[in-house]
Structures are given as structure tokens and as C-alpha cells.
Amino acid sequence: MVGEKKIYLLLTDTGTAFTRLIKSYTKKPYNHASIAFDPDLEEVYSFGRKTPRNPFIGGFVKEDVHSVLFKQAECAIYTLSVSEEDYQKMYRFIQLIAANKELYRYNLIGLLGVVVKKPIKRKNAFFCSQFVGSVLKESECVNLEKDVALVQPSDLLRSAKFELIFEGRLRDYQHDVQKDSVHSYPVISV
Numbered sequence: 001m002v003g004e005k006k007i008y009l010l011l012t013d014t015g016t017a018f019t020r021l022i023k024s025y026t027k028k029p030y031n032h033a034s035i036a037f038d039p040d041l042e043e044v045y046s047f048g049r050k051t052p053r054n055p056f057i058g059g060f061v062k063e064d065v066h067s068v069l070f071k072q073a074e075c076a077i078y079t080l081s082v083s084e085e086d087y088q089k090m091y092r093f094i095q096l097i098a099a100n101k102e103l104y105r106y107n108l109i110g111l112l113g114v115v116v117k118k119p120i121k122r123k124n125a126f127f128c129s130q131f132v133g134s135v136l137k138e139s140e141c142v143n144l145e146k147d148v149a150l151v152q153p154s155d156l157l158r159s160a161k162f163e164l165i166f167e168g169r170l171r172d173y174q175h176d177v178q179k180d181s182v183h184s185y186p187v188i189s190v
Helices: 017-026 084-099 108-116 128-137 153-159
Strands: 005-013 032-036 044-051 054-063 074-082 163-169
Touching (some): 084 128
Antiparallel strands (some): 032 044
């Protein structure tokens, strides 16, 4: 595809108490979702903890995959090829949120909606997979089968033809430069 770009879906299990609680409900190996625009995972975005020790203080975050929170994380990394136009739509959506990040918060109440299967939408509030689903929804190549306020990390994989490129300890991930064509990757200030 001419003008093809790649995005990266990062699903993780950080092993925290909050993650274990969510995992006890979902029975899935990965319960946190993030999106990246570069294979090195230098530009990773999600809604999550603003501080490593408190899961209740959250919002829009640029995640550092080398931080304490992700030090022992297990992960699955997927890639999806998208058109330049779809890539730009997703990128602009994140840019807009990053520019106004103080207006956004973590949608903890929305997680309860997932449990009872009733979407709880709050203005300027997302949980991680709701955010990633909303970013992907900006693209024409993604088809979410359910309301974005009910999307769990594992649901994101069914929304498009994602390709698994790595699974294991996040700290062991190194992208294969030989497989990537030359891309310039955006940087969003947060």
C-alpha cells in the first residue's frame, strides 16, 4: 500500500494488585492497552496511572516502557498497517488530547460499566482500552464490534488485522530494524 504506516498495539500485564483484580474478572493474560506510533515504543500513549504506586490517580499518559511500572511486565505487541490518512487521523486525535491533558481523567466508573455490560460514558474520561479503541475508531480500517465504552484490551485484536510481532517480557523486546521500512515517527508533547 502506497503511503503505508504502522501503528503498534501494546497489551501488558504489569502484575500490580489493580491488574490482578481486573485479571480475576477478565480471565485474560493482558489487561492494559496502549498505542504507539514507533517500533521502539518511545511514543506510547494510554490512560492509566499518573504515579506508579497509585492506580486511582490516572489520566492521559505518555508511558515509559522502561519505568518501574513496566519493569516485570509481560506483554504482547501487535502491529497494524494503515494508510497515511488513517495514521494522521489517529495521530491528530491523540495530539488533541495531549494538548488538553489536564481536562482528561481516568474513567474508573466506566470499568464498572464493562462489568455490568452497560456503557458508562463520561466527558473527557477514558480507561485504557476505551482510549485505544477511540483512537482506532478514528481510522476507517478498524471495526469495533461493540460500544467503545465496553471495549476490553482483548477486543481490540478483533477490530482489525493486527499481527503479533512479540510476546514475552517487555524488557526483552527489541524491534527488528530489518523488517521496517524507513518511517519518520511523530512525537507528541505531553
